[in-house]
Amino acid sequence: MTEDGRPLDGRRSTGGRRVSSGSQWQCHLATPGERLAYLRHSGHLSDLTITFPGHHDIIQVHRWVLAISSPVFEAMLYGPLAEGDLLHLPEDPPEAFNWLLDHIYLNHSQLPGVQLALQVYQLAAKYQMDPLCKLCSQYLVQEVTASTFPGVYETALMLEDDQLLAKCAQLTTNWKRQL
Structure with a gap:
């Protein structure tokens, strides 16, 4: 082996x-x-290598697969600013990006937890992957708890997710009643 x-x-x-x-x-x-x-x-x-400066992760991908999944990837990889066969993504968390790739290539849709879902949601918004944004939002609406509330609320505000903000408001009202 x-x-x-x-x-x-x-x-x-x-x-x-x-x-x-x-x-x-x-x-x-x-x-x-x-x-x-x-x-x-x-x-x-594969015709593209993705690195995550500050991390040791290196991923081999196919630029056309990314381009058919996102208008942002299409512009980055085939537009006038496209550069070579190396793409550095210093702001993207490698674990969330790998999950995103599994979604793109393998149609995975089972999010493994709230923290990763938050990261994937932010990547999906960044790369304009609207169906994935919806999937993440629906997952978070179902899974938000008191311990995950701060991160979920922050993401809901940042991404202007009305459905998720409404769920956070509902939870806050319920918690106030319990006090």
């Missing part, structure tokens, strides 16, 4: 299937979703 979990023969497991990193890998994967999952996990055919 290599350090990244691949067998020494260069094959990689994707969705329970063993896929060769060599030629004809597409033939072994039945659906576009399986092929995108393979590309996400293998980095095969």
